[in-house]
Amino acid sequence: MNNNTATVYHRIFQYSRPYLGRIFTALAASLLVAGTDVSLAKLVQPLIDKIIVAQNMALVHVVPVIVVGLALVKGTCRFVQEYFIKTAGQLTVQDIRNDLYGHSMSLSMGYFSRNSTGNLMSRILNDVGILQRSAADVLVDGVRESFTLIGLMALAFYNDWKLASIAFVVLPLAVVPGSFIGRKIKVNTRRGQETIGNLTRLLQETLSGIKVIKAFGTEQRETESFRQENLRFYHFIRKVLKYDSAAAPAVEILSSFGIAAVFWYGIHRVLSGAMTQGELFSFIAAIFMMYTPVKRLTRVSNNIQRAVGAAERVFEVLDVVPEICDAPQAVPLGRVRGEVAFDGVGFAYEKELVIRELSLKIAPGEVGALVGPSGGGKSTVVGLLSRFYDPQHGTICIDDQDIRQVTLDSLKRNIALVDQETFLFNDSIRNNIRYGRPEATDAEVEEAARLAYADAFIRELPKGYDNHIGDRGLRLSGGQRQRLCIARAILRDAPILLLDEATSALDTESEAMVQKALANLMKNRTTIVVAHRLSTVMHADKIVVLEDGRVREVGRHAELLKGDGLYRRLYEMQFK
Ligand SMILES: Nc1ncnc2c1ncn2[C@@H]1O[C@H](COP(=O)(O)OP(=O)(O)O)[C@@H](O)[C@H]1O
Numbered sequence: 001m002n003n004n005t006a007t008v009y010h011r012i013f014q015y016s017r018p019y020l021g022r023i024f025t026a027l028a029a030s031l032l033v034a035g036t037d038v039s040l041a042k043l044v045q046p047l048i049d050k051i052i053v054a055q056n057m058a059l060v061h062v063v064p065v066i067v068v069g070l071a072l073v074k075g076t077c078r079f080v081q082e083y084f085i086k087t088a089g090q091l092t093v094q095d096i097r098n099d100l101y102g103h104s105m106s107l108s109m110g111y112f113s114r115n116s117t118g119n120l121m122s123r124i125l126n127d128v129g130i131l132q133r134s135a136a137d138v139l140v141d142g143v144r145e146s147f148t149l150i151g152l153m154a155l156a157f158y159n160d161w162k163l164a165s166i167a168f169v170v171l172p173l174a175v176v177p178g179s180f181i182g183r184k185i186k187v188n189t190r191r192g193q194e195t196i197g198n199l200t201r202l203l204q205e206t207l208s209g210i211k212v213i214k215a216f217g218t219e220q221r222e223t224e225s226f227r228q229e230n231l232r233f234y235h236f237i238r239k240v241l242k243y244d245s246a247a248a249p250a251v252e253i254l255s256s257f258g259i260a261a262v263f264w265y266g267i268h269r270v271l272s273g274a275m276t277q278g279e280l281f282s283f284i285a286a287i288f289m290m291y292t293p294v295k296r297l298t299r300v301s302n303n304i305q306r307a308v309g310a311a312e313r314v315f316e317v318l319d320v321v322p323e324i325c326d327a328p329q330a331v332p333l334g335r336v337r338g339e340v341a342f343d344g345v346g347f348a349y350e351k352e353l354v355i356r357e358l359s360l361k362i363a364p365g366e367v368g369a370l371v372g373p374s375g376g377g378k379s380t381v382v383g384l385l386s387r388f389y390d391p392q393h394g395t396i397c398i399d400d401q402d403i404r405q406v407t408l409d410s411l412k413r414n415i416a417l418v419d420q421e422t423f424l425f426n427d428s429i430r431n432n433i434r435y436g437r438p439e440a441t442d443a444e445v446e447e448a449a450r451l452a453y454a455d456a457f458i459r460e461l462p463k464g465y466d467n468h469i470g471d472r473g474l475r476l477s478g479g480q481r482q483r484l485c486i487a488r489a490i491l492r493d494a495p496i497l498l499l500d501e502a503t504s505a506l507d508t509e510s511e512a513m514v515q516k517a518l519a520n521l522m523k524n525r526t527t528i529v530v531a532h533r534l535s536t537v538m539h540a541d542k543i544v545v546l547e548d549g550r551v552r553e554v555g556r557h558a559e560l561l562k563g564d565g566l567y568r569r570l571y572e573m574q575f576k
């Protein structure tokens, strides 16, 4: 067992601690289950010697009573054991899954852009699932069968230690193939789970991109790559199955040597009078009854390996330290006036700086506009202010507070963001608008929708505000979705409003309307607006032209037009 595996056990144990009560109840019950099995093997001896060989008719009636009685005890205890241990396993794994989900939510945007969501989904669903199934198996069978095995071995040694030594001389030999098989199973489970991660990613990607696939007619190609990935999974799982299937036969073959020796030596001893028939049969019954526990235990040890493989993948995610989190002495940020200042900010997603030496100040209540060619860094600036990422150089302050020194929670309360990705939850329109302020009343929701020019089209829907986004037949246009997102931001009522191409999907007419609405909205707050259409930004207090992550020009519309820079060229391209 390497250190890593030991750590995995330890961590799983930590998770199971709250359920130790259930586990101990189950352990006590398994002791009784094992006890009944051992008693059964033990009782073979008096059955043969005292009843059959001695031809004692009076005791014959006792036999069925004992058999049924033992079965009753065993049955009851098995129920108690399985029920408590399985629920303990489920509860433990449920806690792990909750932690994993909670932790995933706290990971930074950087993690999500480096890792596919499919992979993460697969860990939360499939790997935890494996853990769940294996944990139940391991705990139920592992504990009970070990007790039974120990009891039966003790009985065998108690009956005849010489015979027992012969029988178990092969036992140590079984350890070698056992550990080899276990290792193989662990490695291949891990690899198999990685391909399951790829499968989930593929599924998630292709199902959400189904329109593109249909448009390009690439169904065949996608089916083929799914088939390939599925086959890769089979490739690994086949090995797991192979080693898993080999485990029991290997043990069986090895133990046949022991059994052969027992028969040979045992019969000798009975014939020479050193042992009664009953003693031999009781001994052999014990050995045969060991078959089941031994076979189950090899499966258990394989299941443990499988669970460790899956658990490693789970803990890997749990061990990712969120890059963006509250500083140790973070203070809550009250409701801000809304002064935003970037000072010498430099930022790279990977190696190359995409924001360089960016300094920029927007006074409370002002509208700042970011314009420039795509890839210039506009969305990155918005993301930095929202603290999706932290800059490598310089500082970003709101009301003279470095945003890295305030709590994330309070920072987010001061910001409302609308971006190009008009993401809506599969919930009612009302709840989607209310998302950023769950306590808002229906009247407030509708007021926000009105301001975003969304109220009219929502009322025309069959169920109005109660329509679900995922409802069949509900087809919202890009512009309508954007207006819902804007309504959501309006209701949030934060002092800083970030609009990243928030009106790009609107037609000219509705854009003009939404512009008016936004103009109302911008009155008492600081707004940073990113837009391609310069008509949207003409009235901004400060227009910042970004190119290659650098500020090229800053000024008002009229000033920038007078110059002969990038802004003027962009303007001429759009209006001539
Ligand atoms: N998640 C990311 N990981 C790596 N590079 C990124 C990421 N997002 C954007 N970039 C890169 O950063 C640069 C600026 O992008 P962006 O801020 O989206 O520009 P804009 O919004 O002005 O079009 C581009 O070169 C883009 O390729």
Ligand SMILES: [Mg+2]
Binding pocket: 378, 379, 380, 500
């Ligand atoms: Mg952008």
